[in-house]
Amino acid sequence: MNKTVCINAKIVEGCRHNNAKAQMKLYDLYCEAMFIVAKRYVKDKVIAEDVMQDAFIKVFKNINSFKNEVTIGAWIKKIVINQCIDYLKKKRIELVSIEEKELKLADNDDWMVEDETTIEKVLQTINQLPEKYKTILNLYLIEGYDHQEISQILNITEVASRSQLMRGKNKLKNQFKDFKYV
Structure with missing residues (x-):
């Protein structure tokens, strides 16, 4: 030991x-x-x-x-x-559920950040997102929970977890696009 x-x-x-x-x-x-x-x-x-x-x-x-x-x-x-x-x-953060037919699954391959992007920059950017996206991104990307676990933790459906992850990733992508022009 x-x-x-x-x-x-x-x-x-x-x-x-x-x-x-x-x-x-x-x-x-x-x-x-x-x-x-x-x-x-x-x-x-x-x-x-x-x-x-x-x-x-x-x-x-x-x-x-x-x-x-x-x-x-x-x-x-x-x-x-x-x-x-x-x-x-x-605080009653509302995680919006959407119909499964409207869902585009968020895969790990559906986005990438530039090579010069640091982990600190990603974490800082995640922290600037609205709570509902920040929570899902932290649980999924940082803590490694899957959608079933997230749905149990947050008391939402797996579909809602996936949709919030997808929306959070899109917001994160947009933030990084904004950084390039600043």
């Missing part, structure tokens, strides 16, 4: 016993990365911090359900993402 895994296991065990120092260590290890995750879903820094804080409260309340099937970081990330989704649902 590597040293990092042993350290994390001790920290998790301390958190299971409500040890404040262990909780603070776990928080310090992951707060920056989880803030970045939350910021991908929630544009406002203050709200992203609040969502992340709420997620860590859930982490500490539910630490006994952590079964070491994934890394503690992956487990926390999933909680942060779910907390962000819950926040967006409370």
Whole structure:
């Protein structure tokens, strides 16, 4: 077992016993990365911090359900993402469903960005999109969820997930076209 895994296991065990120092260590290890995750879903820094804080409260309340099937970081990330989704649902972000006959499926091959485009530029551009597109793009492109999983997370149909992804990709493409002329 590597040293990092042993350290994390001790920290998790301390958190299971409500040890404040262990909780603070776990928080310090992951707060920056989880803030970045939350910021991908929630544009406002203050709200992203609040969502992340709420997620860590859930982490500490539910630490006994952590079964070491994934890394503690992956487990926390999933909680942060779910907390962000819950926040967006409370804001009542409306994801519009369309008829399947109107749907042009969004394939991974249907778009590309220029070689000089950086990941940071793509993420920055995604963050400027309306919430309904930003959420789908983050879940699909960044987090790697498929449409079935997205439909369950957001409580929408798979068709709606695909259509929002397609529309989000189109908006993203248009943003990159706009960047070329600026």
